[in-house]
Amino acid sequence: MKAVVLLSGGLDSSTVLAIALEMGYDVHALSFDYGQRHSRELESAKKIARYFNVPHKIIKIDLRQIGGSALTDNIEVPERQVEDIEKEIPITYVPARNTILLSLALGYAEVIDADAIFYGANAIDYSGYPDCRPEYVEAFERVANLGTKRGVEGKPIKIIAPIIHMTKAEIIKKGMELGVPYELTWSCYRGEKKACGKCDSCLLRLKGFMEAGYEDPLDYETYPEFYIEYLKKKGKK
Amino acid sequence: MKAVVLLSGGLDSSTVLAIALEMGYDVHALSFDYGQRHSRELESAKKIARYFNVPHKIIKIDLRQIGGSALTDNIEVPERQVEDIEKEIPITYVPARNTILLSLALGYAEVIDADAIFYGANAIDYSGYPDCRPEYVEAFERVANLGTKRGVEGKPIKIIAPIIHMTKAEIIKKGMELGVPYELTWSCYRGEKKACGKCDSCLLRLKGFMEAGYEDPLDYETYPEFYIEYLKKKGKK
Numbered sequence: 199m200k201a202v203v204l205l206s207g208g209l210d211s212s213t214v215l216a217i218a219l220e221m222g223y224d225v226h227a228l229s230f231d232y233g234q235r236h237s238r239e240l241e242s243a244k245k246i247a248r249y250f251n252v253p254h255k256i257i258k259i260d261l262r263q264i265g266g267s268a269l270t271d272n273i274e275v276p277e278r279q280v281e282d283i284e285k286e287i288p289i290t291y292v293p294a295r296n297t298i299l300l301s302l303a304l305g306y307a308e309v310i311d312a313d314a315i316f317y318g319a320n321a322i323d324y325s326g327y328p329d330c331r332p333e334y335v336e337a338f339e340r341v342a343n344l345g346t347k348r349g350v351e352g353k354p355i356k357i358i359a360p361i362i363h364m365t366k367a368e369i370i371k372k373g374m375e376l377g378v379p380y381e382l383t384w385s386c387y388r389g390e391k392k393a394c395g396k397c398d399s400c401l402l403r404l405k406g407f408m409e410a411g412y413e414d415p416l417d418y419e420t421y422p423e424f425y426i427e428y429l430k431k432k433g434k435k
Numbered sequence: 436m437k438a439v440v441l442l443s444g445g446l447d448s449s450t451v452l453a454i455a456l457e458m459g460y461d462v463h464a465l466s467f468d469y470g471q472r473h474s475r476e477l478e479s480a481k482k483i484a485r486y487f488n489v490p491h492k493i494i495k496i497d498l499r500q501i502g503g504s505a506l507t508d509n510i511e512v513p514e515r516q517v518e519d520i521e522k523e524i525p526i527t528y529v530p531a532r533n534t535i536l537l538s539l540a541l542g543y544a545e546v547i548d549a550d551a552i553f554y555g556a557n558a559i560d561y562s563g564y565p566d567c568r569p570e571y572v573e574a575f576e577r578v579a580n581l582g583t584k585r586g587v588e589g590k591p592i593k594i595i596a597p598i599i600h601m602t603k604a605e606i607i608k609k610g611m612e613l614g615v616p617y618e619l620t621w622s623c624y625r626g627e628k629k630a631c632g633k634c635d636s637c638l639l640r641l642k643g644f645m646e647a648g649y650e651d652p653l654d655y656e657t658y659p660e661f662y663i664e665y666l667k668k669k670g671k672k
Contacts, residue, residue, distance in 0.1 A: 258497070260495070263494045294545060297542075298538040301534040305529070305531035305535055328584060333581055334578065337574065342531075345534045345565055345571050346530065
């Protein structure tokens, strides 16, 4: 069984890669150089693929040509409180990004004759992105099977979203069991030398580690209050 | 009402653009520079957009990064008889191409806040491509509405495929009524100075003009037997 694993280099997709390997798939990691401001993520993707010793393809697609988001445009990434994160679609939303990346993954899957595409969507701590919901994943699978030669020939391509119903804490617990080197992953939207500890993604990540009962091995510029409290309770500060 | 019209520069999409205008849409043409061998098509797209005086965006995405087709790879485009064309998925099939291009159109539609995407899929003379069937279009519309901010906010994006059930002859008749300048369009897969008159696309086009009772105003290197016969009957050769 062969699978394309969408690997952003973040915590979620790195865990998904480990899950695909555990499920016995011959994993082909796929990343995108899409003009993201946090290009540090791509470096993490390379490190993760190397760590797990799987082939890794990087496709270049400049989504800045489409425009419309803080992740690719030169506008400020907002700071929010962790409680506010799931209430609205964030400004960091890139129009149709996941549909575009899944489509490219679909093309690649067809070329290498893969049976599945692993997609690290998450409906729980999904940070307000519409394309992380199960019904979206099902709809895309239908497109995949109706719109490809493989599908027409009766060899379906599965879109597997193994962490879609997991909380961030559950994802981290699973990843720790599978030995995911989280110090190599990157989640921060800002992309400086250290993770900022302030953006939505850092906040969700640190909250996840806290709830999983682990410490995040990544270096942070600063920690939010709740995480400092957590470290204090653990007797670390 | 605003619409993104996928404009390849071919006969079908140029007709679709005219139909969208006739329906009263504020049309934004969108083309792709995707490493196609027949880049002449892109020149035609520019001419058509200029002719109809609509804004035209070209997105660059190198599908050769994915590989797997005669349209982007350096392999020979086959010659077939017109009767064989619809029997199998042709070697010119680019894996998931239309899904990729529709996804990019979806991102662009969201950015410009368009209500519809016009897609020149055709299920009758579809030359064996799986992503030209109505059920595929419906499935993609579902993805569009589940996977975008617009969709989530209750402002659906329609995927309109106005020529999907039309024969090539019907498309041409409609386009002639609407004044589509077919001499500016390009359908040939080979992309020399004149259309080859031998590839699948040329054969279907010439057959369409013949059945519609018109002459194709485009220049051809050579004509297939059936079209020579047709011109003879019309008393032109």
